[in-house]
Amino acid sequence: MRGIDAVVEKRAVIRGHAVDERPDEILRTFPVVFARWDGSRWVEVKRVWTARHAYDGEYAVGGLEPGCYAVVFHPRAPLLPAVRLLDVRRGVEYRGVDVVLRLPPRATPVRPVVTGNPRVGRRLSVTSGRWEPAVARMSYQWYADGRPIRGAVRQSYHPGRLRVGQRLSVLVSAPGVTDAYRPTSVMTAPTVRIRSRHRR
Known part of the structure; x- marks a missing residue:
């Protein structure tokens, strides 16, 4: 066999x-x-x-x-x-x-925008936008020509003379992890260039 x-x-x-x-x-x-x-x-x-x-x-x-x-x-x-x-x-x-x-990010059907007069000494503010699910507390960081402005972390900002000619934008962030959503950030569209205090 x-x-x-x-x-x-x-x-x-x-x-x-x-x-x-x-x-x-x-x-x-x-x-x-x-x-x-x-x-x-x-x-x-x-x-x-x-x-x-x-x-x-x-x-x-x-x-x-x-x-x-x-x-x-x-x-x-x-x-x-x-x-x-x-x-x-x-x-x-x-x-x-x-x-x-990963946790899911939050949706932003209405994105934050910068409002106000883009002129030295005038107040600029950023809206929070609309987030899904809703967010109780946001954080903010202002940018000038793409670079973070030190200490500018409130919802409003008064540009000084150093900002003349620069475009400002804001990174708006929502927290996460603790409520089962990933921390999510959205950058606003930049403003027009900041103008001096007096008209030219």
């Missing part, structure tokens, strides 16, 4: 960690989907869950055929889904396919 030769084909393995951008939060278990590009569309081939015992976002999957894969992370709200693309080769183990899971 002749021997039977068998070839065991080693398939690829992908493993890594998902990390919450909030360092003190426990990352609850969630699904990680592996989709392979078949030339015309993405086809789901594997689905695993991150570690249930340690809540450290660890995951691993094996038995993958060669190809282009999308590793899709589906964390629990309020964290946003994330995707990693990977070109998988036969029999290779891929370690460190990690991702940082």
